[in-house]
Amino acid sequence: SILIKITEIMPKCKNADERYKVYDKLFSDASHPYGYCWEEIALELEQNITQQQFNRDLKDMIALFFKGKEFENIFSKKTRGKKAYFTYLDKTQRIDVNSKTFETISKLSHMEGLGIDNIIDDLCETAGVHRSDNSVISYASVKKLDGLDWLLPFYYCILNKQVIEIDFLREFEKEETYTIHPYHLRRYNGRWFLFGWNPEMKHIYNISFERVLDFRIKPEIVYEDAESHGIHFGGENDYYKDVVGVTKFDNEPVRKIYIRFSDKSFHYVKTKPLHPSQKIVKKNEVSIEVSPNYELDSLILSFGKNAEVIGPPEYRDHIKEIVNSLVDTYKD
Template sequence: MKQHEVTERLSTIIELSNLGPFYWEKAQEKMFQLFERKDIQGSYSKRTFQRDLKIIRDTYGIDIRCNKRTDLYEKNIEESSSIKKNMLGIFNMVNAFQFSSELEGIVFFDDRKAEGTEHLSKLVKAIKGNSIIRFKHHKGWKKTDQFREVKPLALKEIKYSWYLIGLNEKDELRNFGLDRIFELEFAGRKFTRPDDLNLKSYYDNVFGILNDKNLPVETIHLSFTIEQGNYIKSMPIHPSQEIIEEDEENLLIGLKLKINHELISEILSYGNQVKVIKPESLKKRIVEISNNIVKTNKLNPLKT
């Protein structure tokens, strides 16, 4: 069977599981409908179904198992990988958009593209293998011929951009934008990963990529108009977000974050749809920047 046909089968099972628990017979019925629609020859046995479930579990981290008590198949949320759930979104897009010639005029992508993604495969290999890497990194978009040696620890994706997190030559934790990495290669040496470094907790109270160790974690309250608030509920600003109060006009949320430049830029992006309730220091910074924006973009009076 062709690879795209396997992909179609996996997608069908995942979509079925998203609707809730299902019997094997329902999965088989869906497969027969798929085969007829795509003109795929062959049958679909329970053995093939079990094999597909294993591929879904191993590749996409979605654990679909049979409840022996009810004989229903359902997703095991606790055993499903949170990392691979993001990969599932990519899988769904690839599956939906695989016939690009048929998409002209009906699907429109954002023209902003994540640069440097060609490095991802090599970087994942280096991270998993504890291999030191070297590359040229253009700081501030200024080209350099100097190679950097880095002990790669993790990758982080933020708003169309990928970052490598690693230890520099002085064993200091740094991040490097993949879009500014050039001539990436293995240095031919291994390193020992620090046992006391937990990158997940390192970013627990950070918005974006920059974690200034001198900044305290603060309690932040933001009030949104109900229209913007609905978007904030469907796509939270940060995992620490909690809803404090909601009525017909406003949504009040709380965050536990360091107040860095990236967070301030995010708040400013909501314009007059957001009001900073606390801390007072954040409110003053937002007002100061807003006043500077007004001053910079002040219209010259019309000459009569």
């Protein structure tokens, strides 16, 4: 069977689904009316997980199995002495933990080489699934991604159409809180991003996972589909079809940008286009139709002296200013 047997590939309770089963068993145990304290739960799990992970697991359980309910309507948390005890308010309720996540990962793992290798690894790391150590094909990547724990929770919030309130660090310094109607997850340059409608700003907003501090589901807020704002992810009308990366400026028009490459770099961009709109204009020169952003700047500059922006003049001047500032930086 293509379905991986979880018990054969990981220790007990290594993945989230197995932990949910243990929590569900303990919280519905009628012989313990007060519930179980953290130490007892950790002992039953037979693994060392942090209090933070436990709290996040409870939050994820609410998102997955108790849509529209708050913590206090599902769980009882009582303090006896210095210890907190957890249980279900209704001990007759049970959750149906289905390991579809792992079945999906198993199927995807048979499709490597189709551009989804990084996503498979991220899902495996998040869910606790271990892939084989014997690899025929490999690729260079940063194995530890900050914020990766948010991948599955955000994924399920999108599937369940749940509005969320996110605490995050803006520019990694100032803490802010935004309400987001989540629509899409995108991986770019080794980082994961959540995209959604920001009702305060009235436009699409993206947040990188490593900046997220916490989030809460807001069942009292009616979810607004992307289509209701005339936005589509994927297909011919993909919201990001005219940009490189994840940054889109509403006031930045799409332009045809011409770039000249050295012989060596030209062969590289012929086989690995800068953007789906790329066309070969003539030998060593290509054009792309995009809305300029930070990611495009970085991509072009990554070629160093082997790439030169030919036009339009305003974008050529923009890149020239960046290069001149670099020269000033390295002056003795």
